[in-house]
Amino acid sequence: MSEAGDESETVPLMLGPGMSWAFAGTVMASSAAAFSLGAGVPAFVATGLGVAMVVLAARAAHVRRSLVPLYFAAQSALAVGILVLGEGRGVLVVMPLVSQLAVVASRRTVVLYATAGAAVFAGAFGPHAASVAMVLGQLAAFLAAALFTIVFTDVALRERRARTESERLAAALEQAQSRIAELAVADERVRLAGEIHDGLGHALTAARMQIEGAAAVLDRDPARAKEALGKASRLVRDGLADVRHSVRALRSDGEEATLEARLRRLVHETPDELDVDLALHGERRALLPSEEHALFRVAQEALTNVGRHARATRVTVTLDCRARETVLEVVDDGRADNAVVFGVGLTGMQERLARFNGSLAVDREHRGGVRVRAVLPARATAGEPR
Numbered sequence: 001m002s003e004a005g006d007e008s009e010t011v012p013l014m015l016g017p018g019m020s021w022a023f024a025g026t027v028m029a030s031s032a033a034a035f036s037l038g039a040g041v042p043a044f045v046a047t048g049l050g051v052a053m054v055v056l057a058a059r060a061a062h063v064r065r066s067l068v069p070l071y072f073a074a075q076s077a078l079a080v081g082i083l084v085l086g087e088g089r090g091v092l093v094v095m096p097l098v099s100q101l102a103v104v105a106s107r108r109t110v111v112l113y114a115t116a117g118a119a120v121f122a123g124a125f126g127p128h129a130a131s132v133a134m135v136l137g138q139l140a141a142f143l144a145a146a147l148f149t150i151v152f153t154d155v156a157l158r159e160r161r162a163r164t165e166s167e168r169l170a171a172a173l174e175q176a177q178s179r180i181a182e183l184a185v186a187d188e189r190v191r192l193a194g195e196i197h198d199g200l201g202h203a204l205t206a207a208r209m210q211i212e213g214a215a216a217v218l219d220r221d222p223a224r225a226k227e228a229l230g231k232a233s234r235l236v237r238d239g240l241a242d243v244r245h246s247v248r249a250l251r252s253d254g255e256e257a258t259l260e261a262r263l264r265r266l267v268h269e270t271p272d273e274l275d276v277d278l279a280l281h282g283e284r285r286a287l288l289p290s291e292e293h294a295l296f297r298v299a300q301e302a303l304t305n306v307g308r309h310a311r312a313t314r315v316t317v318t319l320d321c322r323a324r325e326t327v328l329e330v331v332d333d334g335r336a337d338n339a340v341v342f343g344v345g346l347t348g349m350q351e352r353l354a355r356f357n358g359s360l361a362v363d364r365e366h367r368g369g370v371r372v373r374a375v376l377p378a379r380a381t382a383g384e385p386r
Helices: 017-037 041-059 065-085 091-104 107-128 132-217 222-247 259-268 289-310 344-354
Strands: 010-012 062-064 275-282 314-321 325-332 359-364 370-377
Touching: 010 065, 010 091, 017 041, 017 065, 017 091, 041 065, 041 091, 062 065, 065 091, 065 107, 091 107, 091 132, 107 132, 132 222, 132 289, 259 275, 259 289, 259 314, 289 314, 289 325, 289 344, 289 370, 344 359, 344 370
Parallel strands: 275 314
Antiparallel strands: 010 062, 314 325, 325 370, 359 370
C-alpha cells in the first residue's frame, strides 16, 4: 500500500494497460447487469454511469495526490447510482475502485472503503432479496471478492516495485561498471607512469653517475673510465627495454629472475663511488611475481634517491623473509640535512605496496642518512590483486 506524500505529487491509479482493461470490462459488465430488470430507462442510465466511470478513470490514470479524494468521491457516487438502478445487481462495479484505492491508500483505508461498499450493496439489494439469507450470502461473496482484489493488487504492486528496483539497480550497475572501467584505465596509467619513472629514472640516474665517474678518471685511469662507460651503456639499454615493457603493460623482468637475483644485479650496477651491501635473511617464501616486482621497485627507487640526493658513501639493502611478512630495508649514511620528501618516487612506492596491503616507512637515522622500510604481509597467492 502507498503512503501519504507530497500533495502536489502525481500518483498512478492504474498499474498498466492490463488494469485499465480490467477496470473498463468490470464496470461495463456491472452496469449492463441492470438490463436483467428490463430494457428500461434505469438500465440505460446505469450503462451511461458505467461509461462515465470508464472515461473518468482513463482521464485520471495519473492524478495529483490532492485530487485523489475528489476522484474517489466522484467514482463512488457513480458506482452507488449503478447499484441502486440495478437493485444491487452488478455489485462487482465496486471492485475496480477497491483495487485503485489499494494503490494509493493505506490498508486500513481500503478495508473501510470495502466495508462501506458492502453496506451500500446491502442497502440496494436487501429490499429486493427473497430472504435475509440471500442478502448475507451475497454480502459474503462481496467481501470475498473485495479481499481477493486487495491481495491481488498488493501482489501486483510488489511486482511493479520489484521491477522498478531491478531497473534502477541495473542502471546503477551499468554506471558502476562504466566508472570501474574509467578507474581501471586511470589506475593502469598511474601504474605505467610509475613503471617508467622507476625503471627509466633509475637507469638514467645510474648511467649519469657512471658517465660522471668516467669523466673524472678518464685522464688518469682510462681502463676504469671505459668500464664505467660500459656500465652506463648497459644501463641505458636496460632502461629502454624497461620502457618498452611498460608501454606494453608487461612486468619488466617479472618472470625472468627471482627477487634475490634482481637485487644482486641492481647492487652490481651501482656506481663504484657508492658502496652497497646486500643482506638476505630468512627462508624465502612464495610471493606473487607482482609482489616481488613491487619490492624490487622500492629498492630501485630508494637507491636512485640515494644517488641523487643523499651524498652517501655506503648503503645497506636488506631482504628479510619472515613467517608473517617480508621486509625490505634500504639504509644509507647520507648527509644529516637530507630532507625526506614524498615526491613521485616515494608516492609510487606507497601505491605499489598498498595494492598488497603493504606499508612504507621512511625515517631519519640518528646519525644521519635515511632508512626506507617496505613491509608486505603474508597473503594468499592464488591470484593477482586487481
